[in-house]
Amino acid sequence: MTAGTVPAIAASKLSISVGTEGALVVDDVDFSIEPGGMLALVGESGSGKTMAARAILGLLPHPLTVVPGSSIRFQGTELIGLGARELRAVRGAQIGMVFQEPMVSLNPSMTIGEQMAEGLRLHRNLGKAEIRDLSLAMLERIRIQNPERCLNAYPNEFSGGMRQRIMLASVMLLKPKLLIADEPTTALDTLVQRDVLDLMVELTQENGTAVLLISHDLGMVSHYVRDVVVMHRGRMVEVGRSADVLKAPAHDYTRRLVDALPRRPAIARPAVDKPETILEVDNIVVEYPGRQTLLQKREAKRAVDGITLTVARGETLALVGASGSGKTTLGRTIVGLQAPTDGRMRFRGVEIDYARSDKAKAQRRDIQIIFQDPYSSLDPRQTIAGIIGEPLLLEPGMTKAKIEERVREVMTEVGLPHEFTTRLPHQLSGGQRQRVAIARAIVRDPAFVVADEPVSALDMTVQKQILELIRKLQEKRGFACLFVSHDLGAVEQVADRVAVMENGRIVEIGDRDEVFDRPKHPYTKRLLEAAMLLDRKFEGAA
Incomplete structure (x- = not known):
């Protein structure tokens, strides 16, 4: 980080406990991200990485609480101890979050247009026409076909990848200074994963947004993230450049994570001469078959189209x-x-x-x-x-x-x-x-x-x-x-x-x-x- 640059986000001695005297789920974690930088918190489920990220936004589930002495500074301002009104002004407007499952975070009873407009209406002094123009421009930016139709559609009308792109667009519409992406591509296929991540990088670089990525996908982290923090049972066990940490891990737990990645066996199974x-x-x-709706009949969809194959015992x-x-x-x-x-x-x-x-x-x-x-x-x-x-x-x-x-x-x-x-x-x-x-x-x-x-x-x-x-x-x-x-x-x-x-x-x-x-x-x-x-x-x- 350049001397004198204020980090976009800096956590110091961050600890989270169950109640006031319960067990620690996050224990003495430190990390910082410069403006426009990208850092990944990696580890298995239960390692504390998502709770550390949620603490930034004050979204810890009951009965988890931040331990006194912890510090989370956003652009130099301490977030811990902020009142509800002040924290609401930061959420969405300056810190955005993309969750793992967009179908859960998108409201199924609201149109895409209504949900995209919500943040702009709360945090920006804009009229309906301006909000609509900005929403349409962002949908075009993320390469959504027919943005006008998209604004009037509901989340269930889109695939998982499309919903995640729409969720990313809704968050980036406010040009936040920090984006928290919690397992943003876990349920997506290979091509859609790459598409969503490339889009996330493009949008954040255009706006100088810092990114905190939460993931257990070490392959994805190695391709997209420069700095990484490995977490295990609430504690940091290894910190450094992703190329160094993942190529030559120093801690036993990191080595176990890297060793667990699927690999082609060195020796293939012996072939059977005449397999049954x-x-x-x-x-x-x-x-x-096509479905008749009130306004139109949808065409039949051919999901499997003339497949021929065999499988041996x-x-x-x-x-x-x-x-x-x-x-x-x-x-x-x-x-x-x-x-x-x-x-x-x-x-x-x-x-x-x-x-x-x-x-x-x-x-x-x-x-x-x-x-x-x-x-x-x-x-x-x-x-x-x-x-x-x-x-x-x-x-x-x-x-x-x-x-x-x-x-x-x-x-x-x-x-x-x-x-x-x-x-x-x-x-x-x-x-x-x-x-x-x-x-x-x-x-x-x-x-x-x-x-x-x-x-x-x-x-x-x-x-x-x-x-x-x-x-x-x-x-x-x-x-x-x-x-x-x-x-x-x-x-x-x-x-x-x-x-x-x-x-x-x-x-x-x-x-x-x-x-x-x-x-x-x-x-x-x-x-x-x-x-x-x-x-x-x-x-x-x-």
Whole structure:
């Protein structure tokens, strides 16, 4: 920082406790960001990074409180101890925040125009026409097609990436001096992540805005952020330039984070001479019919457009592509949750039946799915034992004692303690819930498993554990796996072959090394160029 320059934000001895005398969730944290600078707080869930950021805006949830002696200075002015009126004048107008999930932070009952106007109306002395002109100009700046229509639309009419761009536009409309971005791209696919981050950098540089980025994505941090603070259990464990910290971490915890990043195995699995084909997909089409609204009829959408592929016993075929490419629809169709409009699929040489027949039920029991979000896919009222054991209720000859024994066996396999049998899903962590979802999927020893974005919502170290678990179970049980993901790092670690989807079609398919190292299709090349993999960032570096 240049001598005499006042930091945009400076935290000193920042500590946050539960109540006045409870445990510390943030313990003696120091950081500062110069005007126009960018710093990342990184660490796993529970490390305290989000709470440190929320303390800046006075948005700590009850009963968390800032410990006396802590200091947060914004452009030289102490924020701790400011009254509600003074703090409200700073929030939004001078310090903006972009949250992880824009659907939660955008009001679903208000139009985009109303929400963009809100900050300008509260903090700027402008008329309706001026506010509308500024909003339209900002929407054009972030490359929103048809800005006029966007102003009158509601958040649910846009994709996750579009909502995050709109949220960023709403915040930057006031030209804040500090932007806090809390996991702004976690739920977005590779191409949209890069688009949103590039846009964030452009807008903040134009306005000289300092950025505090909260993230557990070390690859993304290595590509975008100069300075980094690594947090663990509320404390700073390592500070420095991201290139230095992430390329050659000094602290054991930072090393564990870097080591947890998915990587291609040094030794590929041995190829089978004549692999047995277990699934054949032949020219499958899935089309959603158009919907009649009050004013118009929406056109039918073809989500899967003539896909043909095969999967061998014990093989992992990764299906990658941007959101909306049709990869999840194809996975759900294979499982039987969605009937195809046209085409045929054969499982073990027998055509898949989508009726409610005994044959269809038997096929479905042998093809299982692991969903992206285990919290929403697990019944919150069922115990863990009940969730894992439920598929066995359809198994002939299974007594209560046999089910309990089988549940215990599978829980041991997936690394869940037996005392978890009586717990409910909300009493488990995200990684533990995903282990429950995996246990439920394999409890009947299926021949085919669809894993739909199984690690996208997890921390790096938990991601590594889940990916290793899926691989270990697959080697032990021999099931084939369709691994659906937009995370190319995870795909590189687990896949034998890779199929790339764009607009409902497969544009490239081949062995993992061939696709990653020698991509042929322009879309595959774009995906790989957009992937913020840490190893690729430091490739060839001294």
